[in-house]
Amino acid sequence: MNKFTLILAFVLCGILGVSAQKSAIELFPKKTVEVNLTQSTLTVSDNEETPKFSLNGKNLTAKNIETGTQIDIYSILGAKVHSYVYKGVAETLNLSKGIYIIRAGKYMQKIIL
Secondary structure, three states: OHHHHHHHHHHHHHHHHHHHHHHHHHHOOOOOOOOOOOOOOOOOOOOOOOOEEEEEOOEEEEEOOOOOOEEEEEEOOOOEEEEEEOOOOOEEOOOOOOEEEEEEOOEEEEEEO
């Protein structure tokens, strides 16, 4: 009796398993997607309108800044250490050596003295 039950269970599992596989195949038909890849080059050009700051000794020069723009200089800890209105000429900075953040409107740049 036990042998018969085991064989019957095995046969039923096989039939149900094949049936389940067929229904799964019908529920989730295979679809193919064709993908065509082409080689291209991605380049990033420097935005000429972005403000740029440079140091020459203790003189801070600026490019692409409108006259009258508020310039703020912050320490790396976030404390404002210098502030001025850009007049179109270099600004002399009397700051100790270190890393500073310059802010002109929405633009920021890191400088190292």
